[in-house]
Amino acid sequence: MPRDGILVDRPYERLTREQVELIHRASMQILTDPGLISFNKEAVDILDGHGAKVEAIAGDHEIWHVTVPEQVVLKALETAPKSVKLGARNPDNALVMNGDEPRVYLITGSETNIWLDVDFPTYVNKADPAREIRVPEFKPRRGMIDDLCRSAHVCEHLEMVDGYIRTVNIQDRDITEENKDVNKFFASLNNNTKHFMTGLTSLKQLDNVVRMAELIAGGKKALEDNPLISFITCLVKSPLQFVDDTTATFIEVCRRGLPVAVSSSPQAGTSAPIKEAGIMAQINAEVLAGITLGQLVRPGTPVLYGSVPVRARMDTLNDSYGAVETSQYNVDCAQMARFYGIANYSTAGVCDSKVPGLQSSIERLFSDIVVAMSGPQYLHCAFGLLDCNSVFCLLQAVIDDAHFKMIKSFLRQPRVDQAEIDTVLKQIREVVATPQKMYISHIRPVLRSGEISGVYPFEGTGDVDDAFEIAYSRMKELLATPVQHIDERTTARIFEEVPGILPRLNVYERGK
Amino acid sequence: MSKEIVASIKENVIQGRKTKDDIGIDDSLAGTPGVVELTEQAVKGDVSPQMIITEGLTAGMQVVGEKFSTKEYFIPDMLASAEAVGAAMDILKPVLEAASVESKGRFAIATVKGDIHDIGKNIVAILVKGAGYEVHDLGIDVPTEKVVEFVRDEKPQYLGLSALLTTTMTEMGVVITALEENKLRGGVKVLIGGAAVSQEFAKEIGADAYCVDAFQAVKVLDGYQQGD
Numbered sequence A: 001m002p003r004d005g006i007l008v009d010r011p012y013e014r015l016t017r018e019q020v021e022l023i024h025r026a027s028m029q030i031l032t033d034p035g036l037i038s039f040n041k042e043a044v045d046i047l048d049g050h051g052a053k054v055e056a057i058a059g060d061h062e063i064w065h066v067t068v069p070e071q072v073v074l075k076a077l078e079t080a081p082k083s084v085k086l087g088a089r090n091p092d093n094a095l096v097m098n099g100d101e102p103r104v105y106l107i108t109g110s111e112t113n114i115w116l117d118v119d120f121p122t123y124v125n126k127a128d129p130a131r132e133i134r135v136p137e138f139k140p141r142r143g144m145i146d147d148l149c150r151s152a153h154v155c156e157h158l159e160m161v162d163g164y165i166r167t168v169n170i171q172d173r174d175i176t177e178e179n180k181d182v183n184k185f186f187a188s189l190n191n192n193t194k195h196f197m198t199g200l201t202s203l204k205q206l207d208n209v210v211r212m213a214e215l216i217a218g219g220k221k222a223l224e225d226n227p228l229i230s231f232i233t234c235l236v237k238s239p240l241q242f243v244d245d246t247t248a249t250f251i252e253v254c255r256r257g258l259p260v261a262v263s264s265s266p267q268a269g270t271s272a273p274i275k276e277a278g279i280m281a282q283i284n285a286e287v288l289a290g291i292t293l294g295q296l297v298r299p300g301t302p303v304l305y306g307s308v309p310v311r312a313r314m315d316t317l318n319d320s321y322g323a324v325e326t327s328q329y330n331v332d333c334a335q336m337a338r339f340y341g342i343a344n345y346s347t348a349g350v351c352d353s354k355v356p357g358l359q360s361s362i363e364r365l366f367s368d369i370v371v372a373m374s375g376p377q378y379l380h381c382a383f384g385l386l387d388c389n390s391v392f393c394l395l396q397a398v399i400d401d402a403h404f405k406m407i408k409s410f411l412r413q414p415r416v417d418q419a420e421i422d423t424v425l426k427q428i429r430e431v432v433a434t435p436q437k438m439y440i441s442h443i444r445p446v447l448r449s450g451e452i453s454g455v456y457p458f459e460g461t462g463d464v465d466d467a468f469e470i471a472y473s474r475m476k477e478l479l480a481t482p483v484q485h486i487d488e489r490t491t492a493r494i495f496e497e498v499p500g501i502l503p504r505l506n507v508y509e510r511g512k
Numbered sequence B: 001m002s003k004e005i006v007a008s009i010k011e012n013v014i015q016g017r018k019t020k021d022d023i024g025i026d027d028s029l030a031g032t033p034g035v036v037e038l039t040e041q042a043v044k045g046d047v048s049p050q051m052i053i054t055e056g057l058t059a060g061m062q063v064v065g066e067k068f069s070t071k072e073y074f075i076p077d078m079l080a081s082a083e084a085v086g087a088a089m090d091i092l093k094p095v096l097e098a099a100s101v102e103s104k105g106r107f108a109i110a111t112v113k114g115d116i117h118d119i120g121k122n123i124v125a126i127l128v129k130g131a132g133y134e135v136h137d138l139g140i141d142v143p144t145e146k147v148v149e150f151v152r153d154e155k156p157q158y159l160g161l162s163a164l165l166t167t168t169m170t171e172m173g174v175v176i177t178a179l180e181e182n183k184l185r186g187g188v189k190v191l192i193g194g195a196a197v198s199q200e201f202a203k204e205i206g207a208d209a210y211c212v213d214a215f216q217a218v219k220v221l222d223g224y225q226q227g228d
Helices: A017-032 A041-048 A070-079 A145-157 A180-191 A203-217 A220-225 A244-255 A276-297 A324-340 A358-373 A394-410 A418-432 A467-480 A488-497 B002-015 B035-044 B049-069 B075-098 B119-130 B144-154 B170-181 B199-205 B214-225
Strands: A036-038 A053-057 A063-067 A083-086 A095-098 A103-107 A114-119 A122-124 A132-134 A137-142 A163-165 A195-198 A229-233 A260-264 A303-307 A310-312 A344-347 A378-380 B106-112 B134-142 B158-162 B189-193
Touching: A017 A070, A017 A276, A017 A324, A036 A041, A041 A053, A041 A063, A041 A244, A041 A276, A070 A276, A095 A103, A103 A163, A114 A394, A145 A163, A145 A180, A145 A394, A145 A467, A180 A195, A180 A203, A203 A220, A203 A229, A203 A244, A203 A488, A229 A244, A244 A260, A244 A276, A260 A276, A276 A303, A276 A324, A303 A324, A310 A324, A324 A344, A324 A358, A358 A394, A394 A467, B002 B035, B002 B049, B002 B075, B035 B049, B035 B075, B049 B075, B075 B119, B106 B119, B106 B144, B106 B170, B119 B134, B119 B158, B119 B214, B134 B144, B144 B158, B144 B170, B158 B170, B158 B214, B170 B189, B170 B199, B189 B199, B189 B214
Parallel strands: A103 A378, A163 A195, A195 A229, A229 A260, A260 A303, A303 A344, A344 A378, B106 B134, B106 B158, B158 B189
Antiparallel strands: A036 A063, A053 A063, A083 A095, A114 A137, A122 A132
16 A cells, blocks of 8 residues: 555636646757757657757767657657656555646655754753753754764654655765765665655666565565665756766666656746746746656656746845745646646755754745645755755754645535534534534544544644654654664665675674 | 443543534444443443542543544544533433532633623533533623622632733723622632733732643642642
C-alpha cells in the first residue's frame, strides 16, 4: 500500500481553462520562436532525429539552436506516463502519483551548504538579575555527512514527510567529486526508508548508485518494480538553454528507465519575464522541452513536470521565495501539469528568512498552504530550509512537520451526506431539549477518531513562547529513536561492489 | 463480589461510561453495564456506600484527573466521568441519608442577572457534582433576589457566580452586597468565575475566591473542606 499523502478535494486554481490554453499555445510558439539553445550535442542529435530543426551557432563553443515543432511535443506527451510510482526501501512508503489526481506528497529538500545548529543559552535581565530566560541561538556551519545522516534519520520519523530529498551538501574533507554521489546516496538510504530523490554530482557515478539501489531493492527487476531512487535534473537553464552536463545526466537516467523530475527554475525579473503570463509561458516551454527530450530518449520514461519558479527580490535580485508571486507561479504550474496529465514536482515552504522565527513561519506557511491547496503531486516543501534554500535547520524541519499536520487536517474532505445530516439533526433536537443545552457529550465519539485536529503541538504552559524549546526536545527524541538501517548482508555487498563509500558509514563495522 | 463490582464502577468512571449505552474511551466495555447500572446493582447487593464512593467513584476520578493532567484525557472525557459520578451520587443519596452520612457540602451556582451564558457554569456544575458535592443549579439570568432567597432558605455552604460579560460582571458585587444586607454573607462562601472576571475583581467585590476554571472551583471547595 502506498502512502496516503493529502488528497485535495477541490484544488485551488488561479487560471481559467482559456488562460491555461493560452499559456500552452504561447509555450508551443516559444519552442519554435525563439526556440532553445543547446550546449549538449547528444540532445541536439536526438531532437534532430525526431523532427526538430537544429542549426549550429558559430562561435568559440559548440552550441546549437533548436526549434521543436508542436507535433513533436504533443507526441512525446502521449508517451509520458500519466501515473508514476516512486518506490521506497520500505514498500509501504511508496508514492503513487497520477497526473489527474491532486494527491499531494510532501517531500524534503533541497540541498543546502549550511547546517544551522541550535543552542539555548540563558540570559539574565540586567534590571532584575533574578529573571532569566533561555533564548534560541542559531549557529551556521558547513554541512557534513554526519549531518546528512541525522537529517535523514529525523525525516524518517517525521510523520508528514512522504519522501526524502537530501537536505545538506556533504563537505567533509574526505568527500570528493568522485565519491560524493555514492556517499550521499548511502547516507540517505541507510537512515531513511522513504523514497529518495536527488541530483547527481558526477555522471560517472550513475551506475554505482543504480547498483546500490538494485542491491537494496533485491535486483534489477526488483528496482524496476520498486524504484526506490529517482533523480532531479535541471537540464534547462532559463531562459531556454539545454545545459551540457545536466542534459547528459538526464539522457542517461532516462535510458535506465528510472523516474526523473524535469526541473526548470526561472527567476521572474531576470531569467524570465516579471509578468505572470510571461514566466508561465516560458517555464512551461522549458519543462515541455525536457519532457519531450526524455520521451524521445526512451518512450515511457517516468517523468515529473518539475517547476521551481521564483520571483526576484527587487533589493538584491536574489531569489525571493517568500514573495507571494512565487506561490502564484507554483499554483499555476500545478494547474499546467494537470492539464497535461503529468504529475507535478512543485515547490513551497522556502523562505527568505535566515533563521527560524516569525518571518520564516509566515513566509513558509503562506506558500505551504496555498501551494498544497493547488494539488501538486510531489511537493518539495523545504522542510527545515531557510535563507532561500541555502541553510538547513533540523529544528525547523520538526516545526514544519507539525505545521503540515495542521494543513493536512485542514484539507480533509468535508463529510456532508444524508446520513451525516440525519445524525446531526437528531443530535441537535436531543441537545436543545436538555436543560444544559451542551453538545460536549457528543464530542467523545469523534475525539480520538482523527476528525478533530489537535492543539498547537509546541504550545508552552506559561507566558513565554516555548515553541522552539519544545520542538527541540521533540527533535532530540526523534534522534534517539532508532531507524531501520540497511541489513548487514546487503550493507556488506554494497561496500564490496560500490567503491568510494566512507567506511565510517558502515554501522556494522563501528566498534569492531 | 462487592470488590469486583466496585472495581467495575472505578473502571467505568475512568472510561466515562454513565450507562450501558455509552461507548467510553474505547469500545472495550461496549454493551456492558455502566456506572449507573453498576451502582444500582451494588446498592441492591448491600455494598457499603462508603466503599462505592471511595474505592469506586473517587478512585476512578483520581485516575481521570491524572490522565487529564498528563494530557491523555480532555475536558469532554473529564466531564463524562464527572457526569457518571454525579448520576451515581443521585442513586446513593437516599442510602447515604438513611445512614446519616453527610455530603461534602451544598453548592449553589447561577449565571448572574442580565447574562445568559452558561457553558462555564454548566461545566462547573458537572465537575463539582462529580466531586461529591450536592449541586443546585439556579440557571441563567438569575435575579439577585432569587439568589438571596435560595441562600436564606436552602443554606448552601457555597455559592458560585458566573458572568461572561464585562457589562454583567458587576452584578456579582450586587449579589454579595445583597447577601451582606440580608445578613447571609457569613454563612456562605462565594466563588466567582467567568471570562471577564479576575482575582483582582474578586477582591474588589469581596468574593471569597476567584476560580479560573472548573477544576480550580473543585480545588477551592476541597480546600474549604480541609479547613484551608
